[in-house]
Amino acid sequence: MEILWLNQDDVKAALDMPSAMAAVENAFFAHGKKKVQMPPKPYLYFPKHNGDLRTMPAFLEEDDIAGVKIVNVHPENREKGLPTVMAVFVLNSTETGAPLAIMDATHLTDMRTGAAGGVAAKYLARKDSKIAGFVGGGNQAKAQLLALSENFDLECVKVYTRSIASASAFASFAGELLSCDVIISATIQDACNADIVVTTTPSREPIVKEEWISEGTHINAIGADAQGKEELDPMILKNGRVIVDDKTQAFHSGEVNVPLSSGIISEKMICCEIGEVVVGLKEGRISDSGITIFDSTGLAIQDVAAGNLVYKEALKRGFGQSLRMF
Known part of the structure; x- marks a missing residue:
């Protein structure tokens, strides 16, 4: 079975702010209608390193899309030449559970979080x-x-x-x-x-x-x-x-x-x-x-909505690499 691998350059090319905002607004709409599954994200705290790691799964029922993000927050990373936030997102098939794509989610996280602020300001x-x-x-x-x-x-x-x-x-x-x-x-x-x-x-x-x-x-x-x-x-x-x-x-x-x-x-x-x-x-x-x-x-629903958009755009435009996993 092959899985699509998308690096940060691929994600940047596939995701702009207008499309991210549309995806996030749709995710908020689904959340407001209570048409999502999104358990609270668990945290692993690393006091020795002033950081944490979180997992964020979600399912948008009406769009029939699901996935999970693993993301960290380490404020002292800047001193090490690394981003404060780094993440990986896995998009899964709801039919089989198999992973469809694995992608860099550092840029994805920046964009979907910015999009959430933009959508909120639009309404508030x-x-x-x-x-x-x-x-x-x-x-x-x-x-x-x-x-x-x-x-x-x-x-x-x-x-x-x-x-x-x-x-x-x-x-x-x-x-x-x-x-x-x-x-x-x-x-x-x-x-x-x-x-x-x-x-x-x-x-x-x-x-x-x-x-x-x-x-x-x-x-x-x-x-x-x-x-x-x-x-x-x-x-x-x-x-x-x-x-x-x-x-x-x-x-x-x-x-x-x-x-x-x-x-x-x-x-x-x-x-x-x-x-x-x-x-x-x-x-x-x-x-x-x-x-x-x-x-x-x-919210994890933001990642799933934006990640699915990236996946569809990558398939359409031929981005990424196909990797055999199973």
Whole structure:
């Protein structure tokens, strides 16, 4: 039996942001209709190496597609010349269970996570949003900006990072992508003076204060994806309208996990899941002055939807290598 092997170059050639956003929005729609199987992702924690490993299986019933991703998060990898996040995705036949494709999922993860932020902002941010502020300027920040640029006519992009090199690289990327002002902010507070704020750090303590967030702001909280991580002042969550990607997963490892465990907020204060908004069962933004927060933990259904798209595109365009496994 032969399996299609797709390296990172193949995946990059097969997956652009518009198609990733369409795939992710469809996955959220299926999630909102409760037409998916997606057990909570288990974690292996490596305290000695300040990292973790996760497995993420999912099945989208109406599309009849399934697969699993294995992904790590090791913040200190940059010092070793490696990506913080690396991943492999396996797409499986639902008819036989056999693997159809094995592909690099590092780029896939960046794109589907950026796409999730873009889809969330489409439903939750003010339609007239013009300024985007980024706390963190790595690969995921770039993917988030790429997705936002699909739905918003941005006039100014701000970025704050602790690394001048990272901030400069992000600013160069933003300048090439958009015809707008690009500002390297000296403080997190300045970066948060925006219509849409995006946080993509591995912080384990709040770095964005409530008083820095203006009325009408939408926040994509991307960085908190494991137990104990948080980027936002819990009072932002307490007083804002919080939409999560998946309640079970977010309560364990999303931006809301620490405020929930400490009793600052309760589960009943979480508005809904983004899929419910996409389907039309729940309202996202209810006023121009309200503050909305999207708590993104990253869902396996996003990987399956995007991975299946890559597989189909690769077959159509002749990408990858066929490998005999069984």
